[in-house]
Amino acid sequence: MLYLVVTGGAEGTGPIWIFIVSPVTYSIRGLKRGTSDIFIFLLAIMLGFYCADMFNIYEYKPAQFPYRIVFSFIIVALLTGFYEQSREKYSNKIIALSQRNERLATIDPLTELPNRRHAMHKLSEFKKEHAYKGIPFVLLLADVDNFKKINDKYGHNFGDEALIHLANIFKKNIPQNAVASRWGGEEFLIAIPNVSVTEGVNVADKIHDSLKKAAVSLRTNTVNLTISIGVVQSEENRSIDLDIKHADQQLYKAKEQGKNRTCSA
Template sequence: MLTFMNNETENNADQQQTRVISLFSLVGMSMTFMMGFISLFNSNHELTITLFFASMIYCFAYISLKKYHTLKLSSYITIYSLYLLMFYLVFTGGVEQTGPLWIFIVAPVSVYILGLTSGLINLAFFLTVIAIIIFLPTDSIPHVTYSMEFKLRLILSFLTTTFLSALYEYLRMISFKSALELSKKYQQLALSDPLTKLANRRNALTILQQEKSRTSRNDDPLSILLCDLDHFKMVNDKYGHNCGDMVLTELAQVFTKSVRQQDCVARWGGEEFLFILPQTSAEQAFVIAEKIRINVQRHSVYCHEQDISLTMSIGISQLTDNQTIDEMINNADRYLYQAKKNGRNQVYPQ
């Protein structure tokens, strides 16, 4: 259950990134399309074709993400098409040599889409290409020229933007990890018993409902054990509640070691415990119950220089057709009462 909820948290992060990439692709498509029309009216045909082509690429990334959910592919298309567009604007100067002003959007987009480390590596590559373009001699390849002061300030400004974007992304990552850890902590508190660290009653009912649904689909047996520590009140009265808590904590570990990996152990309330045994018939559950009962009987808890030993009574119930969870638990409770009535330290029905 915890793994499922943790995956849900991570999936929410992917959904958030999907929304951001989708929004950026949509904005990029709209902006380049609008600027392409402006260039068309200004008779700048080369820039018009470039901007319309960029708009088509962003449109493809948007449709691919929305229809086929290709997050990684759409991310790469978005970021690297942006790089190519920036290279072109810096090389040609854009409209009245304002093209280089657009490169400042690259830094925050890169570190967010590609992550901090990969984003910085790609930004280093991006800045290297930009520097080559602006310092490239015009006699080798004709391109727009910029003053030396503009070139240096452009690079320094971009480095400053990159540093601030990286710092923001780093702080965002720390904040996200802290929120994720806090979410996991609260999820664990909501689903587990604070003393024994076993599943709590609410979690056990959720798991039972899931197992019941799976049983209905696969036609597998499902059994539960409802257990109660015999004369546990005497432990609290004689040795104190601290010793009682120690007994519950140690026996919880005994329970966990006595069952299979697919089984679930929950603290049902007080000194009562519920064992959920998927793919287990009543006959198989009896074998497991006997193993648990014997392990509890053999285990002693050392507290206040005293060895405390307890026994356990167990009721078994197997899910039958058209039976509800409540009816199944009530049957186990009735059998538990019968086990106690028969003298305790036993499993019923035998």
């Protein structure tokens, strides 16, 4: 472009090509970098016109032609910049909306734990690692004891606070590579990769101990939650649904034996 400006191109029409620079630059470089690039380019073009005249390389006619080209380029660059600003603003809104929708699709809004859909996706990944790498995982299926009575006695707001409290207990007591999810209602599923059933039971015991030490409080009401937990280890040739079914059987056994306990297989 600078060469066309200095030499005039074909019959002085070379500078006309500079008008494609601003839309192309903004589309490639974005608003901030594009603006700085176009500013530098504009200075170079003005220098090119100056050199063409100073060193008699090319004589533009009329003499006002270079000024008109420069002012026209500035106007086109400004309009293109305003368009790019609007495009980026709209694009950022679309990205933010997409991220929000993605979060809503995978996170339970009350407890901020992964929801059932996301948990199944992670379980599929764990199952593949079990099949191809021989890395098993342990499932902990937990259910809040007497949750309906808590809701009926203290209200649904207290029940929601209890579930949030329980979710925070899970986050503090499970390994970093584990996934705790809200499975449905007052039921939660925790998947821990590369551990034994014994280690899974130890995690369950830590959760029980934490619930004993930390009560749920809302206004004047305070309750120590208890949960029943079923623990099983995945089997390579068993489906995820069957793994969960076996965990549910252990959970049912814990309920039958008096609740507030862990049963494992």
